[in-house]
Amino acid sequence: MTAKQLAKKLQRQFKEIVSDAMEFRGELTVEISDASQIAEVCRYAKEELGFDYLVDLCTIDNDDETPRWTAVYHLYGYGHLRHLRLKTSVSEEESEFPTVTTVWRTADWHEREAFDMMGIRFAGHPDLRRILMWEGYPYYPLRKDFPLAGKPSEMPDVAFSDPIPLEGGPFVTLAGGEDAAAREPRVRTPE
Amino acid sequence: MNFFTKSLGHHLLGLYFSREGLIKAMKATEVGYNSKVEGDVVHTRLDAAVSWFRKNSLWPMPMGLACCAIELMAAGASRFDISRFGAEVMRFSPRQSDLMIVAGTVTYKMALAVRRIYEQMPEPKWVIAMGACASSGGMYRSYATLQGVDRILPVDVYISGCPPRPEALLEALMKLQNKISNEPHITDKKPARDRGLVLS
Numbered sequence: 001m002t003a004k005q006l007a008k009k010l011q012r013q014f015k016e017i018v019s020d021a022m023e024f025r026g027e028l029t030v031e032i033s034d035a036s037q038i039a040e041v042c043r044y045a046k047e048e049l050g051f052d053y054l055v056d057l058c059t060i061d062n063d064d065e066t067p068r069w070t071a072v073y074h075l076y077g078y079g080h081l082r083h084l085r086l087k088t089s090v091s092e093e094e095s096e097f098p099t100v101t102t103v104w105r106t107a108d109w110h111e112r113e114a115f116d117m118m119g120i121r122f123a124g125h126p127d128l129r130r131i132l133m134w135e136g137y138p139y140y141p142l143r144k145d146f147p148l149a150g151k152p153s154e155m156p157d158v159a160f161s162d163p164i165p166l167e168g169g170p171f172v173t174l175a176g177g178e179d180a181a182a183r184e185p186r187v188r189t190p191e
Numbered sequence: 192m193n194f195f196t197k198s199l200g201h202h203l204l205g206l207y208f209s210r211e212g213l214i215k216a217m218k219a220t221e222v223g224y225n226s227k228v229e230g231d232v233v234h235t236r237l238d239a240a241v242s243w244f245r246k247n248s249l250w251p252m253p254m255g256l257a258c259c260a261i262e263l264m265a266a267g268a269s270r271f272d273i274s275r276f277g278a279e280v281m282r283f284s285p286r287q288s289d290l291m292i293v294a295g296t297v298t299y300k301m302a303l304a305v306r307r308i309y310e311q312m313p314e315p316k317w318v319i320a321m322g323a324c325a326s327s328g329g330m331y332r333s334y335a336t337l338q339g340v341d342r343i344l345p346v347d348v349y350i351s352g353c354p355p356r357p358e359a360l361l362e363a364l365m366k367l368q369n370k371i372s373n374e375p376h377i378t379d380k381k382p383a384r385d386r387g388l389v390l391s
């Protein structure tokens with residue numbers, strides 16, 4: 001079965017909430033309109049469609065667009081060797097997805113990372129703690145409104161942090177420039 | 192101060208060196224020795240003798256935190272062989288080491304652990320900041336990275352490079368040995384962090 005057929009099957013099972021598969025550069029993405037059902041969709045994808053491997057789970061901060069948070073699930077099946085990507089969004093007020101640790105245990109650390117970096121919660125997660133930053137760090141550093149240079153923080157005997165010097169940066173690479181000189185990372189202050 | 196090293200000299204002769212080797216080494220550390228006049232007696236300053244012992248048996252604490260640690264390992268392996276400089280005894284217990292080699296990126300999360308390990312090392316102790324990351328944060332202009340380990344420790348030698356080659360580490364070691372041989376150990380009992388080094 002091709003990835004397209006698998007996506008069709010998924011859509012037939014969850015008619016109202018699963019979108020048509022969108023193809024981009026040979027990769028398929030389906031959107032799930034109701035985030036509260038993502039765990040059921042994932043369980044079906046794993047148990048019936050053979051997507052036994054969660055490659056990655058990441059989250060997107062859509063900044064001032066609504067809904068603010070999008071979670072992206074990259075699925076893969078070792079039986080059929082097909083990829084599929086699921087996307088689903090929740091609003092900033094909600095900021096919570098159902099956990100998929102009940103489907104793939106590996107989602108545990110992925111969800112903790114999303115919680116640590118974005119401040120998104122995962123309902124039903126067995127152990128939702130920070131994983132990269134230390135317990136008690138007050139910010140969520142991958143949010144769009146978090147400055148690249150970081151913010152000062154202080155936790156006596158645990159850790160501290162200082163904003164870092166950017167020396168004229170950030171240095172941004174432009175894709176698709178004429179030659180290497182045009183593409184090379186330079187100071188490009190956003191207007 | 193003159194130091195009567197008759198018994199000490201024999202001890203060294205028996206354990207480590209031929210007499211010629213010892214004389215040569217001692218000469219390099221400000222020793223006047225004339226075998227015709229003095230026989231088995233060596234005159235030196237206690238400071239010079241102590242420095243000489245110390246600088247030739249540095250026991251590193253390998254604070255390997257990122258990619259630079261690979262070069263640190265290379266420096267310890269057969270091709271570069273850090274034991275030529277007497278610093279091959281890598282100790283994973285801070286209680287047994289006197290040279291911390293910070294090899295890699297120091298994140299804020301790791302920073303206080305590095306500091307604690309440094310504090311657990313007995314005096315006298317020295318620090319080498321190996322590579323761009325340990326010296327300045329390197330390419331990590333990031334919310335998560337300490338911008339140079341000298342913000343929490345007194346660093347004696349900085350090594351540039353990303354990563355520095357093992358030769359650079361050996362060069363740093365030799366620089367540190369020079370520094371140690373000029374330190375007044377006996378007369379100056381101040382701890383490392385008060386010796387006018389960088390601290391914030």
Ligand code: SF4
Binds near residue numbers: 259260296329352353
């Ligand atoms: S200086 Fe370069 S090689 Fe060394 S730890 Fe930093 S990034 Fe890695």
